[in-house]
Amino acid sequence: MKKRCEWAKNEPNLTYHDAEWGIPRHDDQKLFEFLILEGAQAGLSWTTILNRRNGYRKAFCDFNVNAVSKFNQKDVKKLLNDDSIIRNKLKINSAINNAKQFIQIQKEFGTFDKYLWAFVNYKPLKNKFKTHSDLPAYTELSQKLSTDLKKHGFTFVGPTICYAFMQAVGMVNDHTVNCFKYSK
Numbered sequence: 001m002k003k004r005c006e007w008a009k010n011e012p013n014l015t016y017h018d019a020e021w022g023i024p025r026h027d028d029q030k031l032f033e034f035l036i037l038e039g040a041q042a043g044l045s046w047t048t049i050l051n052r053r054n055g056y057r058k059a060f061c062d063f064n065v066n067a068v069s070k071f072n073q074k075d076v077k078k079l080l081n082d083d084s085i086i087r088n089k090l091k092i093n094s095a096i097n098n099a100k101q102f103i104q105i106q107k108e109f110g111t112f113d114k115y116l117w118a119f120v121n122y123k124p125l126k127n128k129f130k131t132h133s134d135l136p137a138y139t140e141l142s143q144k145l146s147t148d149l150k151k152h153g154f155t156f157v158g159p160t161i162c163y164a165f166m167q168a169v170g171m172v173n174d175h176t177v178n179c180f181k182y183s184k
């Protein structure tokens with residue numbers, strides 16, 4: 001039996017852990033998806049978000065940043081009635097705002113990927129945590145990313161959300177050392 005990170009016991013976490021979490025992502029659409037999902041997760045479990053991921057895909061135009069950036073109050077009202085996503089007005093407005101800021105970053109840096117990965121010198125940081133409880137909620141680097149994103153106008157990007165985002169998109173390898181994904 002494969003050894004996994006402690007949090008990956010049941011679906012949908014198992015598949016997410018094995019197929020996505022911690023794998024370096026460089027596609028702007030995928031990075032936007034994780035940014036939206038991590039913001040939506042604030043105060044909730046990741047399992048809740050994974051269970052609603054297809055709803056988010058549908059509601060947010062398959063995470064097409066240009067389409068989401070054009071959402072208006074009519075769209076917000078529609079999303080607030082969509083029970084396939086988290087119906088929180090602040091989080092929905094944040095997703096739309098962040099789409100607009102994401103596009104500005106793309107214009108300034110060429111891609112969001114170039115902007116983001118510069119924080120780790122374009123190479124994933126590999127940690128050596130033994131248990132899930134050893135993992136920090138945030139780091140100095142996630143604080144730095146959070147501060148910079150906020151300077152660029154992003155919302156729902158506190159240090160904890162940024163660290164979860166960094167883990168999800170593979171900027172940091174936080175698989176525990178006994179996990180089969182650690183050395184991959």
